[in-house]
Amino acid sequence: MRIAFFSTQPYDRLFFEQENTSGEFDYQFFETHLGPHIVEIVQDVDAVCVFVNDKVNREVIQTLAGKGVRIIALRCAGFNNVDLNAAKEFGLSVCRVPAYSPEAVAEHTMAMLLTLNRKTHKAYNRVREQNFSLNGLLGFNLYGKTIGVVGTGKIGKAFCKIAQGFGCAVLAFDPYQDDELKDRGVTYVGLDELYGESDIVSLHCPLTPENKHLISSDSLGKMKDGVTLVNTSRGGLIDTLAVIDALKSRKIAGLAIDVYEQEEKLFFKDLSGTIIEDDTIQRLMSFPNVLITAHQAFFTDEALTQIARITLRNLQDIEAGLAPVIPQAQLC
Incomplete structure (x- = not known):
């Protein structure tokens, strides 16, 4: 063939x-x-x-x-x-x-969450410059926090198990509930309840015409102030401009994304010697509480x-x- x-x-x-x-x-x-x-x-x-x-x-x-x-x-x-x-x-x-390998994506999701929260990427750069100050590196315990997982297919399921291993309470939304996860203590709820109760929201669902911009101004308004948002699924699930507004207003305390709406013009390329004309990604990268990887979760x-x-x-x-x-x- x-x-x-x-x-x-x-x-x-x-x-x-x-x-x-x-x-x-x-x-x-x-x-x-x-x-x-x-x-x-x-x-x-x-x-x-x-x-x-x-x-x-x-x-x-x-x-x-x-x-x-x-x-x-x-x-x-x-x-x-x-x-x-x-x-x-x-x-x-x-x-x-x-x-x-659902574990590959699920593990990268947790790696991004830990890095964003504990600021290990910033600490690494500081120490290499002989700066051993801890100012600005404060994080929070994952233990005891509530993580909302949108989509419990194979990747979402693997992430739920990892989150439980950190001592997190896990809420989940999926049209098809997983009996094994329910037996493990994962609680299925509606989207509005998941948004309202979660300290961290992690997206693990496919992109369809129905859920494009699932994360919008409306859904962000239903979330806790200071929520952390993680997306290792598809960029189109997030209305990027709405998320930027939520970052500016401090509604979102931290954003970790491995995917981006307009990534086809950027990801998997070495653009280090060029001028990036995408003002939206440049704006995202300007926030100190945003962590971006270039569709690396599967790698x-x-x-x-x-x-x-x-x-x-x-x-x-x-x-x-x-x-x-x-x-x-x-x-x-």
């Missing part, structure tokens, strides 16, 4: 080549993201393999179908960047990797191995007429 990879980084090549031991797959790697601007470059392949910031809209899908592409393989869990209705219309199968050896392995297995299953892991069953 011939596959064209987009948004390719050196580590993508490494892990996918390691999993192609039989030589069954023929790879083409492109550093650019897939979108209408570049789709014509696709030639003589059976599948395209895309990542979080590729734009697989109706125009792209129609062009791919006309070129004989049969499969869109996402090497990620989210699929909000793919027009599933268009894929169905033009007969393309769609597969994804819903559970490559572990175990996760990348699973991503490559499951993506290729999905492609094999589609070729064999078996049902792969897919966003919507009717697509394959």
Whole structure:
């Protein structure tokens, strides 16, 4: 099978080549993201393999179908960047990797929360400059705090368990409640109650048209003053301008994000020698109580191995007429 990879980084090549031991797959790697601007470059392949910031809209899908592409393989869990209705219309199968290593993202979420709270990133830089003062580094105990987890799929579930290990009370919201979590003492509540009772709110849900800007001026108004907000899911869940206003008013005491609404123009690139024209991200980075990582939560050896392995297995299953892991069953 011939596959064209987009948004390719050196580590993508490494892990996918390691999993192609039989030589069954023929790879083409492109550093650019897939979108209408570049789709014509696709030639003589059976599948395209895309990542979080590729734009697989109706125009792209129609062009791919006309070129004989049969499969869109996402090497990620989210699929909000793919027009599933268009894929169905033009007969393309769609597969994804819903559970490559939920612990990787959950652990990074807790790492960001701890770093933001205890300001270890600032302490590290201070000590390297021989500044051993503790002024400005005050944090709070996680023990005894209430963490609200929005979305208890595999990643959210793993984060709930980690939070409980720190002695936190965990409230959760999800349309589908997890019996194991309830048995462990996680309390499912409505969103309004979760917002109102949580000291920390952590987002672990996919981005859909229904929950775009889930965190808005309205939902922020329902939260405690001095809430800490963490997002390692999808940037579009947060109305960034509303969050900036909440940071300025001190409604939000701390913000940790691994994702950003306009990240496709920034993340996975070295822009250290350029002028960033995105005033919103620049404003966010100016706050001392904001911590940003560049969509790094998934980035572990175990996760990348699973991503490559499951993506290729999905492609094999589609070729064999078996049902792969897919966003919507009717697509394959």
